[in-house]
Amino acid sequence: xxxxxxxxxxxxxxxxxxxxxxxxxxxxxxxxxxxxxxxxxxxxxxxxxxxxxxxxxxxxxxxxxxxxxxxxxxxxxxxxxxxxxxxxxxxxxxxxxxxxxxxxxxxxxxxxxxxxxxxxxxxxxxxxxxxxxxxxxxxxxxxxxxxxxxxxxxxxxxxxxxxxxxxxxxxxxxxxxxxxxxxxxxxxxxxxxxxxxxxxxxxxxxxxxxxxxxxxxxxxxxxxxxxxxxxxxxxxxxxxxxxxxxxxxxxxxxxxxxxxxxxxxx
Numbered sequence: 172x173x174x175x176x177x178x179x180x181x182x183x184x185x186x187x188x189x190x191x192x193x194x195x196x197x198x199x200x201x202x203x204x205x206x207x208x209x210x211x212x213x214x215x216x217x218x219x220x221x222x223x224x225x226x227x228x229x230x231x232x233x234x235x236x237x238x239x240x241x242x243x244x245x246x247x248x249x250x251x252x253x254x255x256x257x258x259x260x261x262x263x264x265x266x267x268x269x270x271x272x273x274x275x276x277x278x279x280x281x282x283x284x285x286x287x288x289x290x291x292x293x294x295x296x297x298x299x300x301x302x303x304x305x306x307x308x309x310x311x312x313x314x315x316x317x318x319x320x321x322x323x324x325x326x327x328x329x330x331x332x333x334x335x336x337x338x339x340x341x342x343x344x345x346x347x348x349x350x351x352x353x354x355x356x357x358x359x360x361x362x363x364x365x366x367x368x369x370x371x372x373x374x375x376x377x378x379x380x381x382x383x384x385x386x387x388x389x390x391x392x393x394x395x396x397x398x399x400x401x402x403x404x405x406x407x408x409x410x411x412x413x414x415x416x417x418x419x420x421x422x423x424x425x426x427x428x429x430x431x432x433x434x435x436x437x
Contacts, residue, residue, distance in 0.1 A: 176300075176316055176317070176318070176319035177319070178342070179271055179299050179320070180240070180391050184209070184210075184211040185211060185391075186212075187392055187394070187405070188210075188213060188240070188392070188393045189201075189394070190214050190393040190394060190395035191214060191219055191221055192216070193395075194221060194397065198219075198221035198228070199227050200228075203232065205402050206228065206234060208402055209406055211234075211240060212239070213241050214241075216243055216244035217244060217246040217258065217262065218246055222262055222265035222266050223265040225241070225265075225266060229241070229267070230267065239270075240271070241271075242271040242272070242273065242346075243273070245258040245272060245274055245284075245288070246258065247274075247275050250278045250280055253283060255288050255290075255291065259272060259297060263296065263297075269297050271299040271319065271320065272301075274303065274305075275303050275304070276304045276305075277302075277309045277436055281309065282312050288300050299319045300318065301318035301319045301321060301343075301346075302318045303346075304324075304434045305318075305321050307437070310343065317341055319343070319344060322346040322347075322348055323345065324348055324349045324431050324434065324435065325348075325349075326350055326381060326428075327424040328352055328356055328424055328427070329425070329427060329428055331345075331437070333437065334437055335388075339389070345388075345390040345391070346393060347392045350381055350382060350393065351395075352428065355430070356424075357377045357378070360377035360421070361377050363423075364377065376404055378394070378405060379408045380417070380421070382405060382411075383412065383413045384418060386408065386409070387413055387418055392408075
């Protein structure tokens, strides 16, 4: 595969992003609260039907736009219909400015849709483009430039090592959606953390351990939460460095558990 675009997540504050899937009518208030707490990377999508709410929260925040990183995604129906320019225009209308836009999933029309999306870069409509939930073989079917990122489900329970290896070889950044496994496996994380005395004195949460694991594995995690305490704790994972032995123990939790099994493509 030809080399991908440069890593877009150069700022430390962009190495973790706020997921907004299914925030619904709470989107604007949650994003506003997150921005006030220090979050600077927000992830949305046409599928989520909340791009306008994300845009409103950003405009109301007063934060200089260059300090923020906003990702959105083109609906798979628009991919299938080759309505890429129209989808980009709608997203720009709702968000005002986009830093990264993705094809939200593989469809047979994806290679042609990708070529159309690269035209939007050439026209200066969007600076960076990528994909979500693509397999390694899917990526090889795309004409250069290759995606800047591939957003995939990833956690210690679903590590996607072969796919991540192929992506890394072409400098495609891994962005991890569902990095907390929808809080369904927190007991397993707490058990894995047991016995790490130095670590436990820092009083981390299992969620922080999951996010720190993702960051240590060179992924950009996208946790979602409505809870202000959790928003604070999740963001602070940027400042946490797991002990090598604990990282290794978390690596042993691989069992293929997925919260979106129908989206998995290897």
